[in-house]
Amino acid sequence: MAIAERTAGTVSIPGVNVRPGWAGWLSTTDHKRIGIMYLVSAFVFFLIGGIEALLMRIQLGVPDNTFLTPDVYNQMFTMHGTTMIFLGLMPLNVGLGNYMVPLMIGARDMAFPRLNALSIWLFIFGGLMLYVSFLVGGAPNVGWFAYAPLTQKQFAPTAGVDYWIIGIGLTGVASIAGALNFIVTILNMRAPGMTLNRMPLFVWMQLVVAFILIFAFPVLTVATIQLLFDRHFGTRFFLPNLGGDAVLWQHLFWFFGHPEVYILILPTMGIISEVLPTFSRKPIFGYAFVAYSGVAIGFLGFLVWAHHMFAVGLGPLANAFFGAASFLIAVPTGVKIFNWLATMWQGSLNLTTAMHYAIGFISMFIIGGISGITLASPPINVQQTDSYYVVAHMHYVLFGGAIQGIFAGIFYWFPKMTGRMLDERLGKWQFWLMLISFNLTFFPMHLSGNAGMPRRIYTYEAEMGWNLWNLISTIGSLLLAVAFLLFLWNVVTSIRRGPVAPADPWDGATLEWAVSSPPPVYNFAVTPHVRSRRPLWDQKYPSLHEINGGHGASGAYHGERRDGFEHDTPPAMEPIHLPSPTYAPLIVSVGIMILGFGIIYLGDFGLIAASAMLVGLLTMAFGILTWVRISHVDSPHHAH
Amino acid sequence: MSELTTRTHGAVAHHTSLGVDNRKLGVWAFIGSETLFFATLITTYFVFAPVNRARPDFQDPREFLDIELTTVLASILLASSLTMVLALSASRRGDRRSFTTWLLATVGLGLAFIGGQAYEFNHLYHEGLTLSSSLFGTTFFVLTGFHGTHVAIGVIWLLSVFFKVRAYPDSPENVMDVEIAGLYWHFVDLVWVAIFVLVYLI
Amino acid sequence: MAGHSEEHGAHTHPSDRFYWIVAGVLAVVTALEVGLFIVNEQHLIAKWLEVALLLILSTIKGAAVVMFFMHLKGDAGIFKFVFLVPLAFATTLLLSFMVLFSEHVGIAG
Numbered sequence: 022m023a024i025a026e027r028t029a030g031t032v033s034i035p036g037v038n039v040r041p042g043w044a045g046w047l048s049t050t051d052h053k054r055i056g057i058m059y060l061v062s063a064f065v066f067f068l069i070g071g072i073e074a075l076l077m078r079i080q081l082g083v084p085d086n087t088f089l090t091p092d093v094y095n096q097m098f099t100m101h102g103t104t105m106i107f108l109g110l111m112p113l114n115v116g117l118g119n120y121m122v123p124l125m126i127g128a129r130d131m132a133f134p135r136l137n138a139l140s141i142w143l144f145i146f147g148g149l150m151l152y153v154s155f156l157v158g159g160a161p162n163v164g165w166f167a168y169a170p171l172t173q174k175q176f177a178p179t180a181g182v183d184y185w186i187i188g189i190g191l192t193g194v195a196s197i198a199g200a201l202n203f204i205v206t207i208l209n210m211r212a213p214g215m216t217l218n219r220m221p222l223f224v225w226m227q228l229v230v231a232f233i234l235i236f237a238f239p240v241l242t243v244a245t246i247q248l249l250f251d252r253h254f255g256t257r258f259f260l261p262n263l264g265g266d267a268v269l270w271q272h273l274f275w276f277f278g279h280p281e282v283y284i285l286i287l288p289t290m291g292i293i294s295e296v297l298p299t300f301s302r303k304p305i306f307g308y309a310f311v312a313y314s315g316v317a318i319g320f321l322g323f324l325v326w327a328h329h330m331f332a333v334g335l336g337p338l339a340n341a342f343f344g345a346a347s348f349l350i351a352v353p354t355g356v357k358i359f360n361w362l363a364t365m366w367q368g369s370l371n372l373t374t375a376m377h378y379a380i381g382f383i384s385m386f387i388i389g390g391i392s393g394i395t396l397a398s399p400p401i402n403v404q405q406t407d408s409y410y411v412v413a414h415m416h417y418v419l420f421g422g423a424i425q426g427i428f429a430g431i432f433y434w435f436p437k438m439t440g441r442m443l444d445e446r447l448g449k450w451q452f453w454l455m456l457i458s459f460n461l462t463f464f465p466m467h468l469s470g471n472a473g474m475p476r477r478i479y480t481y482e483a484e485m486g487w488n489l490w491n492l493i494s495t496i497g498s499l500l501l502a503v504a505f506l507l508f509l510w511n512v513v514t515s516i517r518r519g520p521v522a523p524a525d526p527w528d529g530a531t532l533e534w535a536v537s538s539p540p541p542v543y544n545f546a547v548t549p550h551v552r553s554r555r556p557l558w559d560q561k562y563p564s565l566h567e568i569n570g571g572h573g574a575s576g577a578y579h580g581e582r583r584d585g586f587e588h589d590t591p592p593a594m595e596p597i598h599l600p601s602p603t604y605a606p607l608i609v610s611v612g613i614m615i616l617g618f619g620i621i622y623l624g625d626f627g628l629i630a631a632s633a634m635l636v637g638l639l640t641m642a643f644g645i646l647t648w649v650r651i652s653h654v655d656s657p658h659h660a661h
Numbered sequence: 662m663s664e665l666t667t668r669t670h671g672a673v674a675h676h677t678s679l680g681v682d683n684r685k686l687g688v689w690a691f692i693g694s695e696t697l698f699f700a701t702l703i704t705t706y707f708v709f710a711p712v713n714r715a716r717p718d719f720q721d722p723r724e725f726l727d728i729e730l731t732t733v734l735a736s737i738l739l740a741s742s743l744t745m746v747l748a749l750s751a752s753r754r755g756d757r758r759s760f761t762t763w764l765l766a767t768v769g770l771g772l773a774f775i776g777g778q779a780y781e782f783n784h785l786y787h788e789g790l791t792l793s794s795s796l797f798g799t800t801f802f803v804l805t806g807f808h809g810t811h812v813a814i815g816v817i818w819l820l821s822v823f824f825k826v827r828a829y830p831d832s833p834e835n836v837m838d839v840e841i842a843g844l845y846w847h848f849v850d851l852v853w854v855a856i857f858v859l860v861y862l863i
Numbered sequence: 864m865a866g867h868s869e870e871h872g873a874h875t876h877p878s879d880r881f882y883w884i885v886a887g888v889l890a891v892v893t894a895l896e897v898g899l900f901i902v903n904e905q906h907l908i909a910k911w912l913e914v915a916l917l918l919i920l921s922t923i924k925g926a927a928v929v930m931f932f933m934h935l936k937g938d939a940g941i942f943k944f945v946f947l948v949p950l951a952f953a954t955t956l957l958l959s960f961m962v963l964f965s966e967h968v969g970i971a972g
Binding site: 679680681685686689690692693694696697699700701703704707708728732735736739740742743745746747750753843844847848850851854855857858862863 | 876879882883885886889890893896897900901914917918920921924925928929931932933939941942945946948949950952953954956957960961964
């Protein structure tokens with residue numbers, strides 16, 4: 022167990038043996054390191070997904086192209102979607118959340134640091150497993166939503182679909198474990214004085230998303246298990262000719278799939294809710310409305326899933342219900358947008374790169390929202406579904422929205438995480454290049470979609486009238502690639518030679534800016550006491566607090582020295598407990614991965630696969646024993 | 662929201678925003694998640710029940726399912742919930758002997774359930790009900806099979822807790838370990854209450 | 864509201880006798896369920912009534928396990944929230960799927 026000692030104003034932690042080099046990363050339980058691992062691996066997967074997209078765009082750039090075969094094209098769009106959603110955007114959100122949430126609530130780590138490490142390793146192994154499929158007969162080629170009965174063994178004979186099932190199974194378990202971690206951390210580990218109504222909106226959104234996640238993912242888990250059984254163990258859940266129901270798959274998948282898109286967007290909306298006030302030098306307008314509309318979106322998101330199925334023939338009653346519910350979701354979304362705009366209104370705008378991205382988010386998300394409104398109407402949807410119009414819509418909200426939100430978060434928090442500033446000039450050039458090329462890529466898709474171009478076709482004939490739009494999209498996508506390379510260049514050079522970042526480069530209001538950049542391993546020397554939504558502004562500008570009447574702050578103002586929190590006072594030191602580093606989560610994850618390989622091949626290679634499963638289980642058992650042992654060592658209450 | 666600052670001298674300051682134990686909150690949230698897992702399996706069962714009935718390879722649940730055996734299984738699991746909570750009570754008291762008796766009784770009842778379930782599966786298999794024989798076979802075995810798997814995991818969990826805490830069952834952390842394992846165990850029993858009525862009785 | 868970080872010390876727990884009583888109730892209700900099932904093999908009451916009664920009985924059992932064995936009654940509110948919300952979602956999932964697959968007029972399966 023690691024106990025901090027205070028000597029001469031510093032806090033040293035003998036015994037927090039952060040092992041040097043790779044060993045340190047493999048055995049870490051520190052939320053900051055895990056956050057960085059998420060961000061880096063997610064970004065690698067994101068680039069791979071981008072390459073998959075580029076390959077598709079090259080194939081579609083001209084009609085009747087033969088750059089990719091149909092089957093390879095199918096693998097590309099399947100892997101692109103799966104990668105971007107499960108291995109790109111979700112872990113980017115979790116990475117930023119992992120790093121920032123404990124800091125923003127004044128905690129030293131997540132509630133379950135070892136479980137946190139399990140999540141990152143399971144995510145990495147799940148992603149790797151998904152990509153192993155390329156090497157063993159072919160990646161899944163059935164679309165990221167894997168509609169039945171195309172996914173049945175007779176139509177998808179390679180192991181690709183099985184790798185998809187197990188790959189997202191592993192990342193799903195990682196996500197659920199991570200969500201449990203966020204729920205307990207946010208609900209139970211806030212600094213004294215930080216009520217739910219005083220916590221940063223980024224934290225609010227992570228809490229809502231964590232709940233959505235633990236309710237939505239199990240449904241996907243069951244559906245994919247059922248699919249696995251259909252493929253290998255003779256069941257007939259989704260086999261229409263034996264009484265199974267392909268539409269059941271769609272219902273189950275989208276019952277998960279629609280809340281999933283809110284899992285993708287809400288954390289980034291939380292980022293915007295942090296960035297805008299800081300760079301408008303105004304508190305967020307309508308904090309409660311923004312927070313509770315997030316809750317409303319999370320809740321309503323579970324009631325709209327069949328708007329992905331308007332063309333299935335569910336009948337007018339069902340369509341009407343889901344259409345109406347989908348229109349309803351526009352309301353809390355609009356509330357957020359108006360509150361953001363009101364935040365900027367008459368604020369003192371500081372147009373940093375992060376602010377550019379935040380404003381870019383709002384504008385592109387609005388466009389995506391509008392195309393979503395047309396899609397929410399069943400009669401219009403029947404025309405637009407499965408066309409490139411939908412591709413346009415989803416990319417406007419997920420790329421123009423969520424990814425720009427991520428970029429805003431990265432430009433905002435990069436100094437905190439690395440201790441260096443990103444180059445603002447390069448950042449702004451890259452922002453504009455990305456914004457323009459993004460619109461070049463995806464705006465024409467509204468037009469080609471409405472002109473009838475279906476999704477998921479590997480080529481098209483020259484006479485269809487789609488040539489110009491596709492060419493523009495392809496050119497746009499190549500420029501997008503350049504924009505990403507510029508960003509990478511910015512990151513790499515800034516980490517090495519960027520200006521050193523102070524603790525608080527943006528004059529922020531929330532607790533993460535109260536500690537050094539990067540923070541010490543224990544985050545806060547003394548747990549802060551919070552008295553308002555803007556604890557750091559309270560400390561830096563106590564008179565401002567008085568003028569504003571204190572939104573959400575405690576009323577008492579006794580005229581004595583008031584700190585937003587106790588930062589520099591040296592009180593009686595409490596011991597700082599940090600969990601020891603351990604390889605246990607890594608070992609357990611390896612065991613689960615081996616188990617996963619065994620499951621994939623159980624139907625076809627019974628004995629070998631069963632042995633692999635056994636090896637996996639034994640590895641897990643060994644890892645769990647190690648885990649229990651290390652928790653013995655760390656636990657502060659142990660009787661012996 | 663209640664705010665707590667427990668600064669006892671020499672011990673760790675253990676402030677928690679809601680005044681609850683982290684792990685207990687985590688397990689309850691996990692149980693919430695598992696509720697959706699089993700709800701999906703049960704939903705699938707109900708979606709296919711009428712379809713099964715209308716098909717040429719229809720297998721009637723009433724013909725295959727033996728209500729006597731199942732009632733015994735249900736009673737075993739309910740009894741195990743009783744023994745579990747008695748074990749928790751004993752651990753709080755520091756009554757090591759009772760704790761051992763009741764916790765191992767829970768484990769024993771859990772194993773008896775699994776044994777009975779395995780016996781039922783074997784019997785049904787020989788009667789011609791398999792994963793692939795009909796929609797009833799498909800949905801029944803996957804639903805009850807995953808429930809049985811959860812029971813098995815519960816048994817392993819209970820045994821590990823037993824070995825960990827038996828020396829000092831009344832230390833606060835050990836009591837929490839028992840309580841948390843108990844929550845999972847009761848949940849698994851709860852799922853069976855639902856399956857029993859929905860699959861076997863209705 | 865005062866509390867302790869170790870929440871077990873903050874309030875008294877039911878006695879062992881109480882747990883035995885709850886178990887007794889569970890046994891009786893189970894017997895009623897099975898009895899109702901066996902008796903209605905003779906089709907003495909309408910099916911819908913049988914189903915309704917069985918659901919009520921099993922809800923009583925479930926509630927007893929959750930409230931008393933899992934100690935949800937008397938425990939912190941957050942536990943109730945974290946259990947009841949997903950239960951509501953689960954019920955919604957089940958009911959809405961049954962409707963969507965019911966081949967009711969206006970709703971195709």
